[in-house]
Amino acid sequence: xxxxxxxKKSPYDPDELGHFGIFGxxxxxxxxxxxxxxxxxxxxxxxxxxxxWAEVDYYYKNYVGRPSSxxxxxxxxxxxxxxxxxxxxxxxxxxxxxxNHTVAQAILAKRLGKKKIIAETGAGQHGVATATVAALxxxxxxxxxxxxxxxxxxxxxxxxxxxxAKVHAVQSGSKTLKDAMxxxxxxxxxxxxxxxxxxxTVAGPHPYPMMIRDIQSIIGWExxxxxxxxxxxxxxKVIACIGGGSNAIGIFNHFLEDKEVECIGIxxxxxxxxxxxxxxxxxxSPGVLHGxxxxxxxxxxxxxxxxxxxxxxxxxxxxxxxxxxxxxQGVVKYDNITDKEALDAFVWLSQKEGIIPxxxxxxxVAYLKKMPKDEVEGRVxxxxxxxxxxxxxxxxxxxxxxxxxE
Amino acid sequence: xxxxxxxxxxxxxxxxxxxxxxxxLAEAGTDTLELGIPFSDPVADGPVIEKANLLSLKNGFKISxxxxxSAQIASDIDTLWxxxxxxxxxxxxxxxxxxxxxxxVNGFIIPDLPFEEAKPYKAQMKEKxxxxxxxxxxxxxxxxISKIAKDADKFIYLVAYAGITGSGKSEELSSTISSIxxxxxxxxxxxxxxxxxxxxxxxxGVDGVIVGSAFVKILLDDSLSHTQKxxxxxxxxxxxxxxxxx
Numbered sequence: 001x002x003x004x005x006x007x008k009k010s011p012y013d014p015d016e017l018g019h020f021g022i023f024g025x026x027x028x029x030x031x032x033x034x035x036x037x038x039x040x041x042x043x044x045x046x047x048x049x050x051x052x053w054a055e056v057d058y059y060y061k062n063y064v065g066r067p068s069s070x071x072x073x074x075x076x077x078x079x080x081x082x083x084x085x086x087x088x089x090x091x092x093x094x095x096x097x098x099x100n101h102t103v104a105q106a107i108l109a110k111r112l113g114k115k116k117i118i119a120e121t122g123a124g125q126h127g128v129a130t131a132t133v134a135a136l137x138x139x140x141x142x143x144x145x146x147x148x149x150x151x152x153x154x155x156x157x158x159x160x161x162x163x164x165a166k167v168h169a170v171q172s173g174s175k176t177l178k179d180a181m182x183x184x185x186x187x188x189x190x191x192x193x194x195x196x197x198x199x200x201t202v203a204g205p206h207p208y209p210m211m212i213r214d215i216q217s218i219i220g221w222e223x224x225x226x227x228x229x230x231x232x233x234x235x236x237k238v239i240a241c242i243g244g245g246s247n248a249i250g251i252f253n254h255f256l257e258d259k260e261v262e263c264i265g266i267x268x269x270x271x272x273x274x275x276x277x278x279x280x281x282x283x284x285s286p287g288v289l290h291g292x293x294x295x296x297x298x299x300x301x302x303x304x305x306x307x308x309x310x311x312x313x314x315x316x317x318x319x320x321x322x323x324x325x326x327x328x329q330g331v332v333k334y335d336n337i338t339d340k341e342a343l344d345a346f347v348w349l350s351q352k353e354g355i356i357p358x359x360x361x362x363x364x365v366a367y368l369k370k371m372p373k374d375e376v377e378g379r380v381x382x383x384x385x386x387x388x389x390x391x392x393x394x395x396x397x398x399x400x401x402x403x404x405x406e
Numbered sequence: 407x408x409x410x411x412x413x414x415x416x417x418x419x420x421x422x423x424x425x426x427x428x429x430x431l432a433e434a435g436t437d438t439l440e441l442g443i444p445f446s447d448p449v450a451d452g453p454v455i456e457k458a459n460l461l462s463l464k465n466g467f468k469i470s471x472x473x474x475x476s477a478q479i480a481s482d483i484d485t486l487w488x489x490x491x492x493x494x495x496x497x498x499x500x501x502x503x504x505x506x507x508x509x510x511v512n513g514f515i516i517p518d519l520p521f522e523e524a525k526p527y528k529a530q531m532k533e534k535x536x537x538x539x540x541x542x543x544x545x546x547x548x549x550x551i552s553k554i555a556k557d558a559d560k561f562i563y564l565v566a567y568a569g570i571t572g573s574g575k576s577e578e579l580s581s582t583i584s585s586i587x588x589x590x591x592x593x594x595x596x597x598x599x600x601x602x603x604x605x606x607x608x609x610x611g612v613d614g615v616i617v618g619s620a621f622v623k624i625l626l627d628d629s630l631s632h633t634q635k636x637x638x639x640x641x642x643x644x645x646x647x648x649x650x651x652x
Contacts, residue, residue: 025522025523026520026522027491027519027520027523029449029450029517029518029520029541029565030520030521030541030542030543030565031544031545031568031569033545033546034543034547173446173447182447185449186570189449189568189569190569190570190573192545193545193568287495288491288492288518289447289492290449298496300497301493302469302492302495302496303445303446303493304447304492
């Protein structure tokens with residue numbers, strides 16, 4: 001094993017044009033095609049380049065705080081009669097796994113001589129992580145965020161501004177992540193020549209889904225060696241939440257070829273699958289949005305439907321194309337967790353282990369309780385805690401009551 | 407004579423209006439009609455066309471209505487369907503091709519379906535005598551222009567600037583145009599940001615212009631009656647057609 005992380009080729013790599021089976025590809029206005037071609041060439045040049053990843057590694061170790069720890073959750077394990085390990089991406093600088101791909105993308109942007117970066121954000125974690133690296137590397141930064149998310153994640157909006165970024169509240173459509181991405185794409189088309197788009201998940205046109213998967217796969221690369229050290233064996237299950245799917249593919253990727261490991265991605269079940277939700281794999285169908293073909297929530301005319309989740313980061317009607325492919329190939333299992341189950345798990349992990357997870361990550365934690373007992377007892381289970389819950393405090397305070405101080 | 411292509415959003419304010427406007431635009435000298443299919447997430451469009459899309463959907467626009475309207479329009483004017491790829495894909499390209507042949511529509515403009523992804527569909531459409539219009543942008547290098555231009559049908563949609571529809575931007579296009587001419591005899595029409603004031607300048611060196619936001623802005627003007635909107639848009643179309651041919 002290399003002393004630091006360098007991506008590896010995957011059997012699920014897309015073809016030359018970015019297709020994972022029928023999914024992925026590049027469905028963008030012509031203006032962006034040369035920009036994507038250039039990015040593809042530039043990324044291929046650094047994909048396995050030691051110098052590039054050594055620079056990334058320097059910031060991971062000294063700035064982000066990697067490797068993130070693998071924590072044996074003793075109290076959860078006792079309660080469930082299993083061995084539960086938590087991959088603590090919540091301990092990263094800025095509080096989530098998003099900093100992994102913003103650091104690497106910013107270093108790439110710098111190499112390409114781009115001085116301006118833009119990003120879309122849902123919960124604000126990716127926006128904060130992008131604003132952070134913009135400050136670090138001296139780049140100009142603009143963040144696009146749905147007006148509804150601006151309201152429910154006001155602390156993150158303030159953090160982005162404090163870091164020196166300009167935040168656009170996007171007023172169109174459902175005023176959430178989908179619309180933020182529309183406006184980020186519009187800004188990118190307009191400023192294609194000098195602006196690097198730091199996409200926040202394994203979605204968008206090729207090469208983004210592959211590039212961000214490669215970058216985030218450091219999570220599973222670390223976790224694999226950490227759990228082998230702790231247990232002397234591979235886990236039975238690896239669980240992660242999915243909005244676009246970056247933390248999930250990040251932890252799954254290094255386990256996909258181990259047949260004895262079951263990878264499980266958890267979509268947002270929202271108010272239930274018969275009501276409003278964000279479960280595009282469970283309830284959607286193939287279609288094209290934001291530059292890629294993947295599963296989408298859409299009506300019979302192909303109009304995109306609004307998603308719903310308690311968690312702004314999962315409130316998205318699509319999903320990364322590689323997940324769509326892994327679902328169709330039966331490589332990864334996908335299930336979902338409702339708002340209520342996620343909120344219960346948010347409290348459960350807080351009070352059992354003293355770890356307050358993000359609402360997004362709470363979906364993955366909740367699945368420990370949703371699985372049938374015989375699937376859990378006696379097993380070694382790895383859960384990706386993709387982010388911390390600090391950003392969700394205001395929303396949580398409105399929904400939970402623990403009585404007054406005594 | 408230089409050509410005028412007019413974009414209008416189907417179903418706003420209502421379907422009858424769309425038919426009346428199309429016929430009036432034909433009389434005013436419009437050569438080709440881009441009949442826009444409203445979409446929930448029109449990322450290549452600016453705020454004006456986006457608004458018209460969302461309002462039409464709010465009015466309850468359905469794709470089945472597009473087919474009804476098109477059958478009434480396509481006999482009067484060369485008509486193309488313009489829309490984002492997802493409704494075409496989800497509803498079924500085969501069905502769209504069949505309906506186009508049935509109603510006399512001559513082809514498709516799909517701004518988020520670039521050359522590479524378009525290939526299989528373009529061949530399928532060509533078999534049924536339907537064109538899929540290719541886009542060329544000012545960011546395209548010569549090598550890419552040659553690939554796209556060689557294969558282009560009916561006309562090439564030259565994007566006037568890096569950006570979204572209806573912005574005030576402009577870019578020097580002469581080198582892009584001369585690259586296109588090197589590889590293709592297909593007429594070149596320029597679109598994005600063309601209105602009565604800019605049409606003459608934008609038409610320089612090309613064979614036609616595509617006008618969208620300037621018309622849709624009038625479409626959205628609530629202070630005008632239906633008749634006034636149609637008159638105003640048609641008058642503008644006539645003026646633009648004259649200006650580009652001065």
